[in-house]
Structures are given as C-alpha cells and as structure tokens.
Amino acid sequence: xxxxxxxxxxxxxxICKKFGDFTAVNxxxxxxxxxxxxxxxxxSGSGKTTLIRLLVGMDQPxxxxxxxxxxxxxxxxxxxxxTCMVFQSLALFPHKTVGENIExxxxxxxxxxxxxxxxxxxxxxxxxxxxxxxSKNVNQCSGGERQRIALARALAFDPQxxxxxxxxxxxxxxxxxTLEKELKDIHRETGKTFVYITHSLEEAMVMSDRxxxxxxxxxxxxxxxxEIYNRPRNKFVAQFMGEVNTLEVRRSGEASVCSTxxxxxxQVAGIPAEFQSGHLIIRPEAVKxxxxxxxxxxxxxxxxxxxxxxxxxxxxQVRSTSGxxxxxxxxxxxxxxxxxxxxxxxxxWRKEDSILVSD
Amino acid sequence: MSKWWKPGFLTALPVLLFxxxxxxxxxxxxxxxxxxxxxxxxxxxxxxxxxFISIVKDSYYISFNWxxxxxxxxxxxxxxxxYPIAYGMAKLFGKWANLxxxxxxxxxLISENxxxxxxxxxxxxxxxxxxxxxxxxDASAPSVLYSxxxxxxGLVYVYLPFMLFPLVIGLSMVPDTVKEAASDLGATRFQVxxxxxxxxxMPGVMIGCMLVFILALGSxxxxxxxxxxxxVMIADDIESAFTFAQNWPKGSALSALLILxxxxxxxxxxxxxxxxxxxxxR
Numbered sequence: 277x278x279x280x281x282x283x284x285x286x287x288x289x290x291i292c293k294k295f296g297d298f299t300a301v302n303x304x305x306x307x308x309x310x311x312x313x314x315x316x317x318x319x320s321g322s323g324k325t326t327l328i329r330l331l332v333g334m335d336q337p338x339x340x341x342x343x344x345x346x347x348x349x350x351x352x353x354x355x356x357x358x359t360c361m362v363f364q365s366l367a368l369f370p371h372k373t374v375g376e377n378i379e380x381x382x383x384x385x386x387x388x389x390x391x392x393x394x395x396x397x398x399x400x401x402x403x404x405x406x407x408x409x410x411s412k413n414v415n416q417c418s419g420g421e422r423q424r425i426a427l428a429r430a431l432a433f434d435p436q437x438x439x440x441x442x443x444x445x446x447x448x449x450x451x452x453x454t455l456e457k458e459l460k461d462i463h464r465e466t467g468k469t470f471v472y473i474t475h476s477l478e479e480a481m482v483m484s485d486r487x488x489x490x491x492x493x494x495x496x497x498x499x500x501x502x503e504i505y506n507r508p509r510n511k512f513v514a515q516f517m518g519e520v521n522t523l524e525v526r527r528s529g530e531a532s533v534c535s536t537x538x539x540x541x542x543q544v545a546g547i548p549a550e551f552q553s554g555h556l557i558i559r560p561e562a563v564k565x566x567x568x569x570x571x572x573x574x575x576x577x578x579x580x581x582x583x584x585x586x587x588x589x590x591x592x593q594v595r596s597t598s599g600x601x602x603x604x605x606x607x608x609x610x611x612x613x614x615x616x617x618x619x620x621x622x623x624x625w626r627k628e629d630s631i632l633v634s635d
Numbered sequence: 636m637s638k639w640w641k642p643g644f645l646t647a648l649p650v651l652l653f654x655x656x657x658x659x660x661x662x663x664x665x666x667x668x669x670x671x672x673x674x675x676x677x678x679x680x681x682x683x684x685x686x687f688i689s690i691v692k693d694s695y696y697i698s699f700n701w702x703x704x705x706x707x708x709x710x711x712x713x714x715x716x717x718y719p720i721a722y723g724m725a726k727l728f729g730k731w732a733n734l735x736x737x738x739x740x741x742x743x744l745i746s747e748n749x750x751x752x753x754x755x756x757x758x759x760x761x762x763x764x765x766x767x768x769x770x771x772x773d774a775s776a777p778s779v780l781y782s783x784x785x786x787x788x789g790l791v792y793v794y795l796p797f798m799l800f801p802l803v804i805g806l807s808m809v810p811d812t813v814k815e816a817a818s819d820l821g822a823t824r825f826q827v828x829x830x831x832x833x834x835x836x837m838p839g840v841m842i843g844c845m846l847v848f849i850l851a852l853g854s855x856x857x858x859x860x861x862x863x864x865x866x867v868m869i870a871d872d873i874e875s876a877f878t879f880a881q882n883w884p885k886g887s888a889l890s891a892l893l894i895l896x897x898x899x900x901x902x903x904x905x906x907x908x909x910x911x912x913x914x915x916x917r
Contacts, residue, residue, distance in 0.1 A: 334815055355818045367816035371834045381820040384830070433820050 285310040285469050286331070286437060291340035293326055293493075300326040301337070302493035308437075308471060313463050315472040315480040318490030319516070324473045325364075327490070328441050331471065332361045344436065360435035364442045366426040368414045374400075374425055375410040381433040399428040402465070404458075420451050427459075431466065440472040444479065456482045477517055481505070489513050510633045514557040521560065521603055525632070526553035534632065538598055543573040543627035554634040560606035562629035565592055565613045569624035578603060580621050585609075594623050662894070668887035676883060686888035695872060695889065702869040702893075705783075705858075706851035709790040710844050713798040716791070717843070721802035726811070732803075739796050751789055751860040755780060758861075781863030789857035794850055798843040805839015806832070841904065849897050869893055 284307040293301040300323045308314045318324045329335040331342060333354035342349040349357060360381075369377050376383075378399060379392040387395075393410075400407055403424040409417065414425060423443060430438055440459075444452045460483045463470050474480055480487045481501045488498045489512075497509040508514035511522060525534040527547055534556060535541045542556060569575060581602070582593035590612050592605040605623055607613060615621060670682040673689070724732040742750060757763045758780040765776040779785050809832050817831045818824075833840070855870040864871070869889065876886030 332819055334819070353818075354815070355821050355823060359819075361816075361819050363812050363816055365810070365812050367810065367812040369813060369817070369831060380817065380822075380830070384820070384822050384826050429820070 283310055284308060285312075285345055286471070287341075287343040287346075288331075289341040289343065291327070291330060291342065292338045293323075293330055293335065294338045299493050301330065304340070304493075304495050306488060306495060306498065308469060309485075310469055311467050313460070313470045313472065313483055313485045314488065315474060315484040315486075316488045316490055316495075317474055317477050317480045317516070319475055322490045323493040324475075324490050325441060326493075328361065328439050328471070328473050331437075332359055332439055333357050358435055359437045359439060360430045360433045361439040361441060362426050362430050362443045364445060366422055366443060368422060368426060368429070370415055372414065373411050374405070374414055374417065377414055377425055378428045378432050380429060395432060396428070399431055402431075403428050403462070419447050420455060423447070423455055427462070431462075431468075435468070437469045437471055440470065442474050445474070452479070453482075459483060477504075489516060506631075508557065508631065508633060510635045511555045511557070514555075514631065514633060517559075519560055519604055521558040521563065522601075523556045523558075524553070525556045527551055532627065540576075540598060542630060544630040544632050545628050547632060548634075551632060551634055554632060557631040557633060558625050558629055559631075560591065560604040561589070563603065563605040563623050563625045565594070565605045565607065565621055565623045566615060568607075568611070568613075569622045572624035573627040574630065575622050575624035576603065577620065577622055580613075580615060580617055580619050583613075583617070594621060665887045665890050665894075668884050669891040671884045671887075673884050674880075674882045686884045687892075689885070690888055690892065695869075698867045698869045698872045699892075701858075701866045702852050702854075705786060705790060705866075705868065706848050706854075708787055709794060709851045710798075710848050712787070712791050713795060713847055714840070714844065717795065717798045717802050721799055721806050721839075724799075724803045725806035725809075736800075739799055743796060747793055748856055748860065750793070751856055754785075754789060754792070754861060758785065780861065781865055783862065783866060786857050786862040786866065789861040790851050790854060793854075793857065794847045797846040797850060801839045801843035801846065802836070803839070805836035805843070808839065809835040845901055845904070849901070852897055853893065 286306075286308040288304050288306040291301055291304040291306075292299065302323075304327065316324050316327065326335065330337050333349070333352060337350065344358070369380065372380070375393065375396050378396040379387075382392045382395060396410065397407060400409065405421060405424050405428065409421070414422065417425060426443065444455055447455065456479055459470075463483070472480070472483065477487075477489075484501060486498060486500055487504050488495045489504065490496070491512055497504060497513050499507070504513065505517060508517065514520050515522065523536055523542070525536055525542065528535040528541060532546060533541050533543055534547065544556070563569075564572060565580075576594075576596045576598075578594040578596035580592055580594055584591045586606070588609055589606045590609060592607070592613060594603040594605060596603060603623055605613075613621075664678070667678050669686055670684070671678065671680050671686075672683050673685055720735070724735055728735060755762070758776075759765070760778060760780070761769075762780075768774050768776050779788075813835070814827050814831055817827045822830060853870050854868065855874060858864065858866060858868045858871060873886050873889045873893070876882045876889060880886075
C-alpha cells in the first residue's frame with residue numbers, strides 16, 4: 277500500500293458497517309493525508325456511498341474507529357463534525373437563493389449579514405459564479421452552476437475535510453471534464469483535504485493524488501494513479517481500469533515465462549516468488565499489430581475481425597488461432613494498421629507490458 | 636373557424652356549465668338575497684343594505700367570534716397533533732403508513748352526525764366513559780359534554796384527516812438529502828426544522844390549515860350535538876335565519892359575510908406565501 281505523504285488527517289481503523297446480515301463495509305483501514313485529494317473508486321454496490329456516510333456522520337460504523345487528527349470521531353454527530361459533503365444530488369435548498377444557500381452554514385453559526393455576504397461573494401468569484409446570481413433562485417441555475425453553488429456552500433463551511441459523493445455523475449461529458457479540472461484547481465488553491473467518491477476510474481485518475489479501489493465493501497488497492505495503472509494488484513483492479521486483455525496463466529519451469537492451459541508461453545519482466553497461478557494482463561494500447569509487432573518478445577497469430585475508431589485511437593479486435601477470447605489492440609490514430617478485415621495478422625507486446633496478477 | 640370553437644374549450648364546456656349552474660349560480664343567489672328586504676322571498680325587489688345594517692347592530696359578532704375562535708383553536712391543535720403523525724407516515728412508518736391511512740380514513744365512511752352522537756354516548760353522564768370509570772374505579776368522569784371543550788374535541792376529531800393528509804404530502808415533498816445537507820453544514824435539529832423542513836413542507840401545511848379553518852368556520856353539527864348550544868356558532872345563526880326565522884335575506888347576508896371573510900383570508904394567505912418559490916418552480 278502506498279504511504280501517505282503528509283501527516284494523516286483522517287484515519288480509518290477496521291471500519292465495518294453491517295445492515296442485518298449484509299456487510300456493506302468490511303474492515304477498512306485507511307489513512308488520508310492532510311491536503312490530499314483522495315478518491316475512492318468502485319462499481320455501484322461496492323459500499324463507497326455507505327463508507328462516505330460513515331465518514332461524515334450520517335451513519336454509525338458497526339465496528340472500528342474513525343480518527344480525525346488523532347481524535348475519535350465516531351460519536352460526534354454530523355452537525356458537529358468539522359467536515360462537509362457535496363452530495364450526489366447536490367441537495368441545494370430549493371427555497372433559498374444562491375446567496376442564501378452559500379451563506380447557510382455561516383447564518384446558522386451566527387455570522388452577521390455583511391460578513392456573510394462578503395464571504396459568499398468571494399467564493400462566487402473563486403468558483404466563477406456571476407455575482408448577480410447572488411439573489412437568483414437556485415432552481416434557475418444550470419447543472420454546472422448548481423455544482424459550483426454546492427461546492428461554494430461546502431467551502432463556506434470551511435471544513436477540515438471536504439467529501440464528495442459522485443457530484444459530477446449526472447452531468448454531460450464535456451461539462452464533467454471541465455469541472456473535474458476546476459475541482460483539481462480549487463483543491464490546489466484551497467489546500468484542503470478532498471475525499472472524493474466515484475465509479476469512474478477515469479475521473480479519479482484526472483483529479484486524485486491517491487486512489488483507493490473498493491470492491492464488495494473492502495479496499496483492494498490504494499496507490500497513486502500511476503501505481504494503480506501500472507501495477508494493478510489483481511484482475512478486478514486491472515479490468516476496472518478499462519478494457520484489458522486477460523489470460524489465465526501459471527508459473528512455467530523457466531524464469532520470466534508463464535504459460536496458459538493450452539501451452540502458449542509468454543514472457544514477463546519477472547515472476548514474483550509467491551506466484552503460482554493467476555492472470556496475465558496486457559493493456560490494449562501495449563499491444564501492437566502488423567509490422568509494429570515484429571520483433572516483440574510476445575506474439576500471437578490471429579485474424580482481424582473488427583476495427584473501431586475511439587477518437588484519438590483506433591481499436592482492433594483479433595481472434596487468435598488458438599481460439600481464446602478476442603484480443604484487443606489499440607493504436608494511435610496516426611499510426612493505423614492498414615490491412616483489411618479478415619487478414620491474418622500478428623500481434624505482439626513487450627515483456628515489460630505483461631502484468632502478472634495473482635487473482 | 637372562430638377562436639372559441641376549439642377542442643380544449645369544447646371538452647371543458649360540460650364542467651364549465653356545471654360550475655356555473657351548480658356553484659356560481661347558488662352563490663350569486665345568496666348574494667342577491669342578501670340585498671333584498673328582510674323576510675321576503677323574491678329576488679325581484681329593490682336592493683337594500685337593511686340586512687347588513689341589522690347584522691352590525693345586533694349581536695351577531697358574538698357568534699362570528701365563537702366560530703373564528705373555535706376554528707383557529709382547531710387549526711392550532713390539529714397542527715400540533717398531526718405534524719408528528721404526518722412526519723411518521725411520510726418518513727418513518729414505511730409500509731405501516733398505509734394502515735394508518737386506512738385507520739384515519741375509515742371513519743369518513745360514516746356520517747359525521749352519527750360519529751358525533753357516538754361521542755355523546757361516550758361522554759354522557761352515566762355514558763360509556765363515566766359508567767366505566769364508576770364501575771371500575773368508583774370514580775366519576777368530569778362532565779365535559781355540552782361544553783366548549785366538547786365542541787373543540789368534536790371539531791378536532793372530525794377534521795383531523797383534512798389536516799393530516801395534506802401534511803403527509805407536504806412532508807414527503809421534503810427530500811431527506813436536503814435535510815442531511817443542512818445538518819452536515821452544522822444545523823441543529825431545530826434549525827433543520829425551521830430553515831428546511833417547515834418551509835419546504837409549507838404547501839401541505841397551508842392547505843391543511845386552510846381546509847380545516849374554512850370547514851370549522853362553517854361547522855354546525857359539533858356545536859349543536861356536542862356543545863348542546865352552549866355557544867352559538869355563525870352557521871347556527873345562518874341555519875336559524877333560513878329555517879326557524881324564515882328570513883332568507885338575513886341568512887344570505889350572514890352567509891355572504893362569512894364567504895367574504897374566508898375568501899379574503901385565503902387569497903391573502905396564498906398571496907403572502909409564495910408557493911411557487913417553495914415548490915422551486917420560480
């Protein structure tokens with residue numbers, strides 16, 4: 277597990293949450309550093325929303341401790357925790373104006389009107405909300421504006437940790453991309469600790485300092501985006517990253533060679549001592565096709581049966597002569613494979629691009 | 636094709652006619668009669684304000700006052716009683732909410748008067764309550780029948796569904812996440828209630844209050860059956876003017892005043908409270 281760079285602000289010790297017989301969150305240990313942008317990624321139903329609800333105090337863990345700067349947080353009610361959350365639904369107050377929404381936390385803690393307005397205006401400026409929106413009803417604002425209002429409202433609370441529960445999920449692709457980058461900017465500008473939840477690893481990659489991958493209530497891997505991408509701990513993490521080529525393999529007699537059930541042998545950069553059997557993962561973009569595959573350590577013969585454009589890249593599907601599941605090959609748009617469908621082709625990859633995982 | 640000759644207008648026509656004949660017509664007749672000379676039965680006479688003048692001169696303000704006081708008391712009591720039940724039905728009871736709905740709605744299938752006479756039997760001296768207490772504990776129940784509290788009891792009992800159901804709808808319109816967000820931003824339970832829940836549930840609260848207030852203002856049976864006419868409510872006066880006194884113009888004038896009063900109140904309140912904004916439509 278990758279270590280926290282800064283001093284941890286939030287520590288989870290053996291956190292469990294059970295609903296009857298169902299374990300939603302199972303024995304999670306995690307440290308999040310002060311000022312870090314930490315993202316928890318997992319498919320729907322992996323328990324990430326349950327986990328964040330425990331962290332903000334809307335639910336109580338069945339077991340384990342949550343520590344904020346070494347102080348136990350379990351029994352502190354949500355409204356007394358120095359943390360704040362941006363909801364998936366945003367949960368803006370529909371009967372209040374943009375200004376009233378942003379000022380809410382200051383109003384209830386008794387900050388006077390002028391100071392509230394000044395702070396609200398500052399935040400609106402920082403989040404690129406037009407100042408004349410101050411007295412506008414939140415329902416008249418667009419999706420992106422509502423995101424910014426929700427964020428401004430949370431920042432106005434001045435939380436020690438800001439939690440996000442998939443706030444961008446409902447937005448269209450372009451707006452989501454813009455806001456991801458803005459969020460990253462705001463994280464840098466404010467220096468606050470952000471804990472973000474999403475089902476999109478791509479989103480996590482763009483924004484995060486570190487990522488925790490969650491599956492069936494447990495965290496299966498924690499690391500920087502680079503580590504997660506290059507050294508997935510298991511097949512689940514590798515496949516969660518996107519489409520990958522997966523082969524069931526086991527240790528062969530030779531060092532740096534693993535073999536499949538039907539006797540194919542593939543070279544890897546090194547086989548860990550404890551590895552007996554598992555999966556060989558090769559990313560589509562690491563696989564070359566045609567001439568580009570010549571001379572690589574690993575090659576497979578097959579027939580090209582499909583090709584797609586993915587925008588900046590081209591994807592090819594190749595059915596190998598040994599008949600295992602179709603191989604995916606991705607090439608950059610400017611180095612396309614020029615052959616025809618149904619061509620006999622060779623695909624190949626370097627041994628450094630063979631990723632070996634044990635389950 | 637001329638403008639009014641459109642499918643929309645044509646399909647609305649039957650309802651329009653029905654409303655004109657069945658709703659606007661009688662109201663206009665009441666208004667017309669209120670301007671006729673006292674104790675006459677024709678609408679084709681010289682209009683006069685004599686009825687209104689005699690209402691102001693006589694002591695009708697007493698029964699107006701009683702109606703108003705009792706209606707307001709009923710509204711306040713029902714708000715206090717129904718809010719927690721409605722909250723439970725909207726947020727906590729889950730599938731049991733349906734059972735509560737049925738339990739509250741079933742009595743509506745029985746005539747109001749019969750239900751009120753049931754209360755009379757219950758509260759009567761040597762009735763169910765008093766008799767049971769005497770039999771079981773050798774104690775006697777305080778005599779509440781034929782008193783103002785008995786009237787209030789009747790009003791609260793009869794109009795409970797009219798407050799409860801709008802409140803349930805109002806409270807179920809408040810999203811849980813919005814309340815959680817407020818609490819997450821540091822609001823105490825009471826602040827969440829005041830700043831978020833109540834304003835967002837206000838449409839339901841308003842409709843419940845309005846229904847109960849207007850119905851209670853024009854109520855008659857409770858004061859007659861449970862109150863034994865210890866107080867006279869305005870509906871009593873209107874009834875006696877039309878029946879016993881055979882003074883239709885006087886009864887009409889009283890009705891007109893009552894309608895004017897409740898109408899103004901309703902319009903004023905709906906104007907004052909911006910439902911569109913609360914409902915997030917504007």
